[in-house]
Amino acid sequence: MLKFLLWLILLFLCWPLALVALVLYPIVWLLLLPFRLVGIAVGGALELVWALVTLPARLLRAL
Secondary structure (H helix, E strand, C coil): CHHHHHHHHHHHHCHHHHHHHHHHHHHHHHHHHHHHHHHHHHHHHHHHHHHHHHHHHHHHHHC
16 A cells, blocks of 8 residues: 555656556566565575474473
């Protein structure tokens, strides 16, 4: 909702720039999608490593 309100303000102030932003936003989103997926994969791998590192402490605490 906030992005839409900001776009409306931009439309009111400078309509050609608002139309360019409206066209480029999906293209930029598609270009950044692989980086988002890599970030999710790296985050999952780091969580797995952290779980393996802390496993002995969690096992000893359970006893």
